[in-house]
Amino acid sequence: MVDPEEEEAMEEITFKSDTVLSDVHLNIPNKRHLMVRLNAVGQPEHTMATPLEDVGKQVWRGAFLLADYILFRCDLFKSCTVLELGAGTGISSIITATVAKTIYCTDVGEDLLAMCERNVALNRNLTATGGGVIKVKELDWLKDDLCTDPQVPFSWSEEEISDLYAHTTVIMAADVFYDDDLTDALFKTLYRITHNLKNACTIYLSIEKRLNFTLRHFDITCEAYNHFRFSLNELEKLRDGKMKFIIEPIEATFPQFLVYERIEQLELWKIVAAPIS
Ligand SMILES: C[S@@+](CC[C@H](N)C(=O)[O-])C[C@H]1O[C@@H](n2cnc3c(N)ncnc32)[C@H](O)[C@@H]1O
Structure with missing residues (x-):
């Protein structure tokens, strides 16, 4: 038998200073069991607190907000x-696959992408009826090209790249604005991809405005959010004679289907990227 005091102590999780925890996990009972959930072959499927470079192994609130919008406006993704x-x-991507045809679900890192692919397989029962196909692929915002080396896991075939550029009409990203260099890389990626698309496309971006106390400002600031808004403005101001970007916020007043806290700091943005004819 476990001593109740000892059990309580085991529930107390100590996070190392370099780990980050998605708020989605706060107030969950028995947190200890969620720290690392292993599948049948001992690989982690979901981790509660991760080092910053592994943040993709947690679910973030922005993903729920985006997923709620997809469920609400499934006509836009059909x-x-x-x-x-x-x-x-x-x-x-899994929620989108309940209505969309093909979803290129991308990120970086072989272990993260392998975890993502296992999640896709585990949820095939949800996506099977809609018939959507999810392709888990590597797309690194810090690289200009998509990897086509068949020896590299999660690389692209030439057919997939052609399909991506010929047919994509929706791009989306949830909670990816937390580091200014990565934000710059992501906006460059959006610019590059939209310029290569055959059709106009709509981009949906969710963000959580996180407030931090910084010694530099000696005040509460939201630097990552401010940099995101600055980058949005720059995109809208862009005049390259090829594309125009029209940006508008989507009010987060649509119904909530998923269980998470819809805090007021959660925002969803829509960008219409259209070629100038
Ligand atoms: C905070 S997580 C959000 C994950 C997921 N969208 C969600 O909301 O639950 C940020 C994601 O950006 C990915 N990421 C970071 N740097 C990247 C890069 N250079 N290229 C592509 N993805 C990157 C991370 O691996 C991680 O999955």
């Missing part, structure tokens, strides 16, 4: 080809 950037566990 039979579409969709590209998700920084998909993490793949939850938004």
Whole structure:
């Protein structure tokens, strides 16, 4: 038998200073059991607290907000080809696959992508009826090209790249704005991909405005959010004679289907990227 005091102590999780925890997990009873959930062959499927470079192994609130919007406006995604950037566990892609035709669910890192692919397989019962196909692929915002080396796991075939550029009309990303260099890389990726698409496309971006106390400002600030808003403005101001980007916030007043806290700091943005004819 476990001593109740000892049991309580075991429930107390100590996070190392370099680990980050998605708020989605706060107030969950028996947190200890969620720290690492292993599948039948001993591989982790979901981790509660991760080092910053492994944040994709947790589900973030922005993914729930985006998924709620997809469930609410499934007409906008029906039979579409969709590209998700920084998909993490793949939850938004899995929900999209209940209505869309093809979803390129992308992120970086072989172990993360393998976890994502297992999640996709585990949820095939949800997506089977809609008939959507999810392709888990590597797409690194810090690289200009998609990897086509067949020896590299999660690389792209030439047919998939052609399909991506010929048919994608929706791009989406949830909670990917937490580091200014990565935000710049992601906006460059959006610019590059939209310029290569055959059709106009709509981009959905969710973000949680996180407030932090910084010694530099000696105040509460939201630097990552401010940098995101700055990057959005720059995109809208862009005049390259090829594309125009029209940006608008989507009010987060749509119904909530999933269980999470719809805090007021959660935002969803829509960008219409259209070629100038
Ligand atoms: C906070 S997590 C969000 C994951 C998921 N979208 C969600 O909301 O649950 C940020 C994601 O961005 C991905 N990411 C970070 N740097 C990246 C890069 N250079 N290229 C592609 N994805 C990257 C991470 O691996 C991680 O999955």
